[in-house]
Amino acid sequence: MSIEVQYRDRAKELLAKGEVKLVIGYGGGSTPNRRRPVFASSPEEVDRLVLDSLCIANLSGYLVTEGLLSDEKKVAVFLRPEGIRSINILAAENQLNADQVVILGFETAGSDIRPLEGGNVLDFSEFIVTLSENRVVSDSDPVIDKLENMSAQERFSFWQDEFSKCIKCYACRQACPMCYCRRCIVDCNQPQWINTSAHTLGNFEWNIIRAFHLAGRCVECGNCDRACPVNIPLRLVNRRMAVEALNSFDHFAGLSVTQEPVLASFKKDDTETFIL
Amino acid sequence: MAKIGVFICHCGENIGGRVDCSKIVEALGEHPGVSVSVEYKYFCSDPGQESVKKAIRENHLTGIVVAACSPRMHEATFRKACAEAGLNPYLCEIANIREQCSWVHSDKDMATEKAIDITRSMVEKVKLNNNLHPIEVPVTRRAMVIGGGIAGIQAALDIANAGQEVVLVEKEPSLGGHMAQLSETFPTLDCSQCIMTPRMVEAAQHPNITLLTYSEVEKVEGYIGNFTVRVKKKSRFVDMQTCTGCGDCYTKCPVKKIPSEFDCGLGRRTAIFTPFAQSVPNNPIIDKDHCIYFKNGKCQLCVKACKFDAINFTFQDEYLDLEIGAIVVATGFQVQDTAMYGEYGYGKYPDVITGLQFERLASASGPTAGKILRPSDQKEPQHIVFIQCAGSRDPSKGVRYCSKICCMYTAKHAMLYTHKVHGGKTSIFYMDIRAGGKGYDEFTRRAIEEDEASYLRGRVSKVWQENGKLMVRGVDTLLGRPVEVEADMVVLATAMVPQPGAKEFAKTIGIGYDEYGFYNEAHLKLRPVESSTAGIFLAGACQSPKDIPDSVAQASASASKVLALFSKDRLEREPVIASCNEATCAGCWGCVLACPYNAIEKKDILDRSGKVIKQVASVNPGLCQGCGTCVTFCRSNSIDLAGFTEKQIFAEVMGL
Ligand SMILES: Cc1cc2nc3c(=O)[nH]c(=O)nc-3n(C[C@H](O)[C@H](O)[C@H](O)COP(=O)(O)OP(=O)(O)OC[C@H]3O[C@@H](n4cnc5c(N)ncnc54)[C@H](O)[C@@H]3O)c2cc1C
Ligand code: SF4
Ligand code: SF4
Ligand code: SF4
Ligand code: SF4
Numbered sequence: 001m002s003i004e005v006q007y008r009d010r011a012k013e014l015l016a017k018g019e020v021k022l023v024i025g026y027g028g029g030s031t032p033n034r035r036r037p038v039f040a041s042s043p044e045e046v047d048r049l050v051l052d053s054l055c056i057a058n059l060s061g062y063l064v065t066e067g068l069l070s071d072e073k074k075v076a077v078f079l080r081p082e083g084i085r086s087i088n089i090l091a092a093e094n095q096l097n098a099d100q101v102v103i104l105g106f107e108t109a110g111s112d113i114r115p116l117e118g119g120n121v122l123d124f125s126e127f128i129v130t131l132s133e134n135r136v137v138s139d140s141d142p143v144i145d146k147l148e149n150m151s152a153q154e155r156f157s158f159w160q161d162e163f164s165k166c167i168k169c170y171a172c173r174q175a176c177p178m179c180y181c182r183r184c185i186v187d188c189n190q191p192q193w194i195n196t197s198a199h200t201l202g203n204f205e206w207n208i209i210r211a212f213h214l215a216g217r218c219v220e221c222g223n224c225d226r227a228c229p230v231n232i233p234l235r236l237v238n239r240r241m242a243v244e245a246l247n248s249f250d251h252f253a254g255l256s257v258t259q260e261p262v263l264a265s266f267k268k269d270d271t272e273t274f275i276l
Numbered sequence: 277m278a279k280i281g282v283f284i285c286h287c288g289e290n291i292g293g294r295v296d297c298s299k300i301v302e303a304l305g306e307h308p309g310v311s312v313s314v315e316y317k318y319f320c321s322d323p324g325q326e327s328v329k330k331a332i333r334e335n336h337l338t339g340i341v342v343a344a345c346s347p348r349m350h351e352a353t354f355r356k357a358c359a360e361a362g363l364n365p366y367l368c369e370i371a372n373i374r375e376q377c378s379w380v381h382s383d384k385d386m387a388t389e390k391a392i393d394i395t396r397s398m399v400e401k402v403k404l405n406n407n408l409h410p411i412e413v414p415v416t417r418r419a420m421v422i423g424g425g426i427a428g429i430q431a432a433l434d435i436a437n438a439g440q441e442v443v444l445v446e447k448e449p450s451l452g453g454h455m456a457q458l459s460e461t462f463p464t465l466d467c468s469q470c471i472m473t474p475r476m477v478e479a480a481q482h483p484n485i486t487l488l489t490y491s492e493v494e495k496v497e498g499y500i501g502n503f504t505v506r507v508k509k510k511s512r513f514v515d516m517q518t519c520t521g522c523g524d525c526y527t528k529c530p531v532k533k534i535p536s537e538f539d540c541g542l543g544r545r546t547a548i549f550t551p552f553a554q555s556v557p558n559n560p561i562i563d564k565d566h567c568i569y570f571k572n573g574k575c576q577l578c579v580k581a582c583k584f585d586a587i588n589f590t591f592q593d594e595y596l597d598l599e600i601g602a603i604v605v606a607t608g609f610q611v612q613d614t615a616m617y618g619e620y621g622y623g624k625y626p627d628v629i630t631g632l633q634f635e636r637l638a639s640a641s642g643p644t645a646g647k648i649l650r651p652s653d654q655k656e657p658q659h660i661v662f663i664q665c666a667g668s669r670d671p672s673k674g675v676r677y678c679s680k681i682c683c684m685y686t687a688k689h690a691m692l693y694t695h696k697v698h699g700g701k702t703s704i705f706y707m708d709i710r711a712g713g714k715g716y717d718e719f720t721r722r723a724i725e726e727d728e729a730s731y732l733r734g735r736v737s738k739v740w741q742e743n744g745k746l747m748v749r750g751v752d753t754l755l756g757r758p759v760e761v762e763a764d765m766v767v768l769a770t771a772m773v774p775q776p777g778a779k780e781f782a783k784t785i786g787i788g789y790d791e792y793g794f795y796n797e798a799h800l801k802l803r804p805v806e807s808s809t810a811g812i813f814l815a816g817a818c819q820s821p822k823d824i825p826d827s828v829a830q831a832s833a834s835a836s837k838v839l840a841l842f843s844k845d846r847l848e849r850e851p852v853i854a855s856c857n858e859a860t861c862a863g864c865w866g867c868v869l870a871c872p873y874n875a876i877e878k879k880d881i882l883d884r885s886g887k888v889i890k891q892v893a894s895v896n897p898g899l900c901q902g903c904g905t906c907v908t909f910c911r912s913n914s915i916d917l918a919g920f921t922e923k924q925i926f927a928e929v930m931g932l
Pocket of ligand 5: 895901
């Protein structure tokens with residue numbers, strides 16, 4: 001039985017038995033190689049679900065939709081490993097109750113797709129620990145390596161070029177499960193720290209602030225990168241911050257539902273390299 | 277409409293010599309919203325303050341900026357002047373054009389321009405300042421003294437004798453610290469234990485002192501006047517109420533060969549033990565690591581020996597949460613491990629010992645009952661070589677600083693030795709003799725003149741053994757030639773270094789420390805007994821190497837600071853506190869975790885039927901210390917700090 005059929009059956013059963021009120025999964029998109037989210041609240045709708053290696057978006061962000069989980073009923077959601085980690089973060093940051101989330105987990109490698117055993121996020125604990133242990137810091141990415149080898153000046157102009165393209169559409173923010181604030185800092189105008197008009201300085205302010213807000217929280221799902229209409233390689237910024245959090249503070253984002261945010265917690269053995 | 281007064285102070289030549297104050301007056305005079313812009317030689321002087329008050333009254337000013345020194349110096353002065361002139365004191369801002377400008381620049385034109393910018397930015401800020409009113413908080417009148425050496429005991433006694441409650445916490449089984457280990461003390465050569473033990477007993481019996489020995493501070497929360505301290509009372513496995521200290525247990529204990537920490541490894545102790553005969557309290561403890569029962573469940577000979585059934589192997593550690601108003605840290609020092617000087621042979625040759633070990637040999641209570649005998653063969657040495665600065669003033673292997681006491685105790689050791697071993701010879705290798713202090717130089721002169729200590733100026737390069745003797749090779753820099761001296765024993769004056777784990781402990785209680793781990797005072801000259809954290813004071817060798825007189829003096833000084841704090845019922849606190857915007861807070865609890873004072877609570881927002889619709893952060897104004905940590909953390913900018921609001925900071929930055 002293909003994994004798609006297997007998971008459809010499971011989704012159907014969950015809805016039929018009333019264990020969940022909604023299943024969030026993937027469906028066909030506007031072109032053959034695109035997938036879009038599908039929200040199924042009855043067993044009949046489940047047949048629209050698709051599961052293949054093109055299903056890469058992190059759907060966890062839909063769970064924090066205002067009011068969705070306030071009736072204490074459960075919701076099932078299709079998640080890749082990064083998505084499962086983002087459930088941990090959202091739970092650790094008090095944005096949802098992880099027990100209300102039934103995870104339909106899967107993993108892709110090339111065109112291969114495998115199921116991940118479990119339902120509650122706790123069932124994936126060991127799997128995530130293994131991920132964190134196998135996380136290769138220098139995880140080779142030719143562009144990252146190129147950037148690392150640049151001089152500070154060259155790197156600055158690289159980002160200047162990239163950020164100058166930003167049109168401040170905030171699609172990256174909208175797509176990111178971690179950008180759940182009711183009011184984003186860019187929307188503050190008393191005082192207006194970040195310029196709203198799309199010029200390079202204001203764009204820098206926005207993108208750098210977002211990078212800091214995602215430090216130690218970004219799970220590298222790539223939602224923002226894919227959402228960006230002008231193709232700014234946001235994943236490079238996020239990857240760099242993740243490596244920093246890992247190297248400096250041994251912090252792997254989304255390790256558990258009780259993980260403390262790296263920028264708000266203090267450990268006695270934290271490095272003090274920044275204190276003169 | 278803003279009517280701001282700007283007062284530019286020359287601070288004599290301090291500011292006036294480097295920046296053109298008239299230019300600042302002129303520039304600020306034209307700045308929008310400024311109605312008064314004047315300069316004066318010393319605004320902090322009486323006439324200076326009067327002129328500020330007069331300007332406020334006559335011009336109905338809505339805020340003032342004093343461009344002068346750091347706000348740490350005179351913010352309070354000018355706030356008071358405002359209050360006296362009828363202006364809310366928080367409508368006063370200081371533009372620091374001294375420390376941050378005139379003192380650090382040499383180009384007058386550029387410095388003047390910078391001073392104008394700094395002042396402008398503060399004018400922009402003060403325009404947005406609001407009236408604020410001080411907050412009052414209660415003070416818990418109970419002090420905690422951490423460390424029961426001479427410094428801690430002195431501080432505890434001074435506070436207790438003034439009628440206030442003290443909790444004295446000592447991590448070892450007995451009070452006393454290093455002073456209990458010493459033989460006789462410079463510069464008067466009085467017996468250390470004879471002057472120490474009465475203090476220990478007094479502290480233990482004082483009705484205002486609660487003594488917690490064999491206990492450690494695990495956590496400090498709260499702030500000045502209102503700390504909560506968690507103390508772990510480690511289990512002694514001996515009930516202190518029923519134990520009489522008779523000692524039957526340790527005479528029966530079969531494990532007898534444990535090197536005694538108190539005797540620096542020169543003596544032996546049992547697994548159930550008191551560190552020394554005059555221990556206070558004198559109830560023994562069981563050393564779990566060496567006790568046979570804890571290894572294999574057998575033995576219990578001590579239990580059988582105890583007539584009072586005081587020993588119980590099931591006793592557990594206890595935790596106490598104590599409400600404390602002020603803390604004195606008196607955790608002392610340790611002597612540096614000299615193993616890094618391989619060439620001196622410490623650890624390799626038994627007759628190369630440290631100064632502290634020599635103290636134990638010279639003590640009547642020590643392993644040799646006060647006789648100076650070599651550890652290797654228990655024979656009386658006829659010639660002792662002392663090596664000073666074995667670790668101190670040695671940036672390459674030891675520590676850079678001078679340990680301050682070693683010159684003195686080495687002279688003392690030489691004297692004690694010649695008093696005890698008639699005809700004994702001493703040679704002392706030294707770099708300088710530092711004997712500043714009352715009666716100190718006279719003391720070292722006495723060692724040379726009356727007790728014939730032979731001082732050789734120079735460092736030792738090697739110690740080795742030859743024909744049963746220790747050979748010491750060094751240089752005599754005054755004669756300009758190498759020397760080799762034959763000795764029966766070598767004593768190293770090892771450096772005084774912070775306690776092991778001193779840095780960790782500083783983080784636990786939240787105070788600052790230097791590169792070595794000595795605790796930092798708030799100001800080396802003017803606030804030498806206050807730590808950088810309000811309500812936590814320092815005493816003794818935990819702050820820097822000190823002898824007994826200095827440790828005691830600092831202890832009494834910190835006790836007086838504690839008593840001053842306890843002289844009031846309530847403490848006035850700055851109204852600089854945070855508040856949360858419930859409409860925008862995302863309830864992520866980042867600030868709750870980040871707040872070092874646990875001042876932020878989780879609050880439920882309910883709908884009309886009482887159902888929780890969201891959760892938000894809520895700052896407890898009584899606990900908030902205004903540090904601003906939460907503000908920097910909050911991603912949605914939902915927390916703001918009174919007196920330093922986002923709007924004010926923004927205006928300040930844009931004013932530059
Ligand atoms: C060889 C030698 C000879 C000396 N001779 C003289 C002399 O002749 N005359 C003189 O004036 N000075 C002399 N001194 C100096 C003298 O020993 C010190 O000045 C004095 O002991 C400092 O007292 P203190 O209370 O600050 O520290 P300490 O004596 O070190 O006491 C600190 C106490 O705090 C306890 N403690 C540590 N950490 C903790 C914790 N985390 N919690 C609870 N308790 C803790 C320790 O167990 C100890 O009991 C000599 C020193 C040495 C090394
Ligand atoms: S920042 Fe981008 S990659 Fe990181 S979690 Fe958010 S959407 Fe995913
Ligand atoms: S999605 Fe791209 S263009 Fe839009 S705000 Fe983000 S970075 Fe800028
Ligand atoms: S950090 Fe900001 S958003 Fe998060 S709980 Fe605190 S105030 Fe609310
Ligand atoms: S300013 Fe914020 S972090 Fe600092 S004490 Fe107050 S509530 Fe806590």
